Amino acid sequence: MASLRDIKRRIRSVKNTQQITRAMKLVSAAKMRKAQDAIIAARPYASKMMDVMSSLACRVDTSAHPLLSRREEKNVMIIVVTSDKGLCGGFNGNIIRRTLRLMEEKKGCNILLAIVGKKGRDYFRAKRYNISKEYADSLMVSGYQRAAIITKDVTDAYIPESVDSIYLVYNEFKSVIQQRIVAECLLPIPPLVCKPGEEPVDYLYEPSAEIILNELLNKYVDVEVYRTLLESIASEHGARMTAMDSATRNAGDMIDKLTLNYNRARQAAITKEIIEVVSGADALK
Secondary structure, three states: OOOHHHHHHHHHHHHHHHHHHHHHHHHHHHHHHHHHHHHHHHHHHHHHHHHHHHHHHOOOOOOOOOOOOOOOOOEEEEEEEOOOOOOOOOHHHHHHHHHHHHHHHOEOEEEEEEEEOHHHHHHHHHOOOOEEEEEOOHHHOOOOHHHHHHHHHHHHHHOOOOOOEEEEEEEEEEEOOEEEEEEEEEEOOOOOOOOOOOOOOOOOOOOOHHHHHHHHHHHHHHHHHHHHHHHHHHHHHHHHHHHHHHHHHHHHHHHHHHHHHHHHHHHHHHHHHHHHHHHHHHHHO
């Protein structure tokens, strides 16, 4: 049996760990709420953008636009969005497994990986996969800028036909305890069509509908990448909050068990001392 000193030292160690996990849970909760607010604020913007683009599609020929053109998949880029830090449960493991399944589905194509986050980068680098782009510290870049960096790189690869399609694999935020793994096509952009049964809104476009559509299509890719990063950040902190809450409760259970063991060991030591005193007194008679 461990000594009283060892048990007491272990209780102190677990209490210190519990304080850390509780603090991490509170920090993740605050960051998750901030990311949630950003997602909610971005949704009306993205929705209205799609409405305007659909309206433009009724007026101009969109078939020749490079971001809308579809071609046979020979070279495929997959953007994998992971986290820079761990301690977030199965967040990164689930993303990596879904990416490997997508790579299996695209077997026969030349696959290029663009990795967001250190955890994904470290895994695929260790497995010696072909990593085309790395954004290990991109989540530290504030706001819309991080999405613009990624968007420029992927469009520069897609427009000259260096790659034929680009996919996103990320965690979509549903709630604190639920995140959904999503694998979706970023480029080419889905065909723009007028909504059936609806007359297009009679907007006046300056300088021209073609120029505005071209700008909106590029902006659409920015918005989609930005939304993906926000979803991933919120999911990461939700997963970490859940993991740290579980760790805090487990630490509490361990402290209770160690305290019980400490009390039993202390009681046994006191009983032993009493027996020794009584035995010594009997021996002197």
